[in-house]
Amino acid sequence: KNQVEQSPQSLIILEGKNCTLQCNYTVSPFSNLRWYKQDTGRGPVSLTIMTFSENTKSNGRYTATLDADTKQSSLHITASQLSDSASYICVVNLSGTYKYIFGTGTRLKVLA
Amino acid sequence: DTAVSQTPKYLVTQMGNDKSIKCEQNLGHDTMYWYKQDSKKFLKIMFSYNNKELIINETVPNRFSPKSPDKAHLNLHINSLELGDSAVYFCASSLGLGVNNEQFFGPGTRLTVL
Numbered sequence: 175k176n177q178v179e180q181s182p183q184s185l186i187i188l189e190g191k192n193c194t195l196q197c198n199y200t201v202s203p204f205s206n207l208r209w210y211k212q213d214t215g216r217g218p219v220s221l222t223i224m225t226f227s228e229n230t231k232s233n234g235r236y237t238a239t240l241d242a243d244t245k246q247s248s249l250h251i252t253a254s255q256l257s258d259s260a261s262y263i264c265v266v267n268l269s270g271t272y273k274y275i276f277g278t279g280t281r282l283k284v285l286a
Numbered sequence: 287d288t289a290v291s292q293t294p295k296y297l298v299t300q301m302g303n304d305k306s307i308k309c310e311q312n313l314g315h316d317t318m319y320w321y322k323q324d325s326k327k328f329l330k331i332m333f334s335y336n337n338k339e340l341i342i343n344e345t346v347p348n349r350f351s352p353k354s355p356d357k358a359h360l361n362l363h364i365n366s367l368e369l370g371d372s373a374v375y376f377c378a379s380s381l382g383l384g385v386n387n388e389q390f391f392g393p394g395t396r397l398t399v400l
């Protein structure tokens with residue numbers, strides 16, 4: 175069954191600290207993996223899109239990594255800010271289809 | 287300028303009623319989507335349209351009928367609303383169907399069925 179699982183479910187960190195969010199998937203074959211940030215009460219916003227051949231992609235303080243062999247991805251946030259408080263969602267595209275499988279997200283709270 | 291807009295932002299209605307949610311994008315994109323986000327924040331695609339043509343229909347009950355009058359609009363009509371329809375509905379658009387295209391989401395419509 176094609177699934178995307180994220181961990182931890184929620185995370186609290188202090189402002190200025192780094193953190194890493196995990197995404198494990200069983201989607202196969204897959205063509206790309208995306209990370210979205212969703213602020214409370216708003217729609218998701220794309221952070222990174224990686225194809226199966228890419229290992230890492232950065233967007234400012236956000237760096238996503240992908241290991242297609244172990245079917246794992248991580249999102250690393252550097253020097254966290256209060257505005258990083260949001261849900262982070264991992265999404266995998268099933269290759270050869272227009273189907274996107276969403277993870278349940280990690281809810282991050284950054285405290286001052 | 288708003289890229290993907292939805293109306294209304296909130297919708298509260300009684301079970302059995304029929305309601306519509308409107309979506310418009312001013313990005314010049316060819317592809318539009320409807321997603322449902324349940325109370326556990328799990329997002330699931332419902333429909334995808336490309337150039338006004340239905341591409342994806344993810345086993346959504348036929349009480350849900352999307353309508354695309356033109357490439358910039360994808361409206362969602364729901365008949366005979368049920369309690370389980372309560373959720374946040376997101377519209378999104380992308381340049382095209384290419385799976386590496388970024389999707390831009392609207393602000394969402396929170397539907398509450400009483």
